[in-house]
Amino acid sequence: MEENLEELERHKNELYRRLGEWGDFRRGTISVNYRKCGKAYCACAQAGHPGHGPQYLWNATIKGESRARNLRLGAELEKVGREVENYRRLIQWWDQWIEVNEKICQNRPVNRIEDEELEELKKKIKAEVWQEAQQEIGRLIARLLEAGHKRGGVDLEASESTIRASMHELGGRLLEGVLNGDKGDYRGSRIECGQGHQAEFVGYRNKRLQTVLAKIELKRAYYHCAVCRAGVIPKDVQLDVAGTCFSQPEADDGPGRRQGSLR
Numbered sequence: 568m569e570e571n572l573e574e575l576e577r578h579k580n581e582l583y584r585r586l587g588e589w590g591d592f593r594r595g596t597i598s599v600n601y602r603k604c605g606k607a608y609c610a611c612a613q614a615g616h617p618g619h620g621p622q623y624l625w626n627a628t629i630k631g632e633s634r635a636r637n638l639r640l641g642a643e644l645e646k647v648g649r650e651v652e653n654y655r656r657l658i659q660w661w662d663q664w665i666e667v668n669e670k671i672c673q674n675r676p677v678n679r680i681e682d683e684e685l686e687e688l689k690k691k692i693k694a695e696v697w698q699e700a701q702q703e704i705g706r707l708i709a710r711l712l713e714a715g716h717k718r719g720g721v722d723l724e725a726s727e728s729t730i731r732a733s734m735h736e737l738g739g740r741l742l743e744g745v746l747n748g749d750k751g752d753y754r755g756s757r758i759e760c761g762q763g764h765q766a767e768f769v770g771y772r773n774k775r776l777q778t779v780l781a782k783i784e785l786k787r788a789y790y791h792c793a794v795c796r797a798g799v800i801p802k803d804v805q806l807d808v809a810g811t812c813f814s815q816p817e818a819d820d821g822p823g824r825r826q827g828s829l830r
């Protein structure tokens with residue numbers, strides 16, 4: 568059985584979609600009856616005669632009041648039969664609907680990011696960036712010293728720009744870690760598209776983004792509105808990077824131009 572929230576919400580969506588597939592429905596059941604008319608001279612009065620029929624009867628108890636209707640064999644019986652069957656399916660659907668919703672309640676965390684989660688996230692990003700930083704600084708020192716060794720002295724200007732580029736790259740990793748800490752800004756299985764419709768969650772789409780520091784990869788939850796036939800990406804809106812691969816208008820001095828030795 569599905570366990571995680573995403574799958575449960577997918578299931579909920581699937582159920583929601585199915586609700587629209589059925590036609591008309593009504594409560595009640597259909598029974599077949601044979602009746603004795605009570606007239607002494609009628610054939611039905613004889614022993615072993617089943618009675619007049621078959622007669623099809625729809626009946627239901629609605630708000631404590633019982634209702635019944637005779638159905639003509641053929642089209643009418645078939646129609647009401649379908650309607651009653653649809654109602655039976657609706658009840659099954661309803662049970663599943665409640666079940667999946669309750670499971671979602673069970674799986675949904677109390678807060679979006681609880682303190683504990685935040686602490687964990689801090690540790691995770693720190694560990695990732697720290698490891699990269701150590702490696703990068705090791706490589707950087709080696710490169711600066713080797714270059715200096717070859718030319719008989721460290722070149723100030725070249726060293727400055729090498730260090731700056733390297734720090735930009737490192738900053739990019741840090742920024743990436745922090746920006747992706749929201750797990751793509753997933754906001755549930757459906758969200759407002761902005762035009763008054765519901766957009767459905769499709770999956771995660773990554774985006775390469777040129778920032779002042781370096782190129783980074785953004786993880787984003789992607790929703791699609793069937794009415795607008797357009798994608799909705801809350802994270803792009805939140806970061807104000809919709810429709811661009813730059814975090815700012817193209818900068819004058821070409822940020823993060825260096826081909827980093829990172830990644």
Ligand SMILES: [Zn+2]
Nearest residue numbers: 603604609611
């Ligand atoms: Zn009779």
Ligand SMILES: [Zn+2]
Nearest residue numbers: 760764792795
């Ligand atoms: Zn829309």
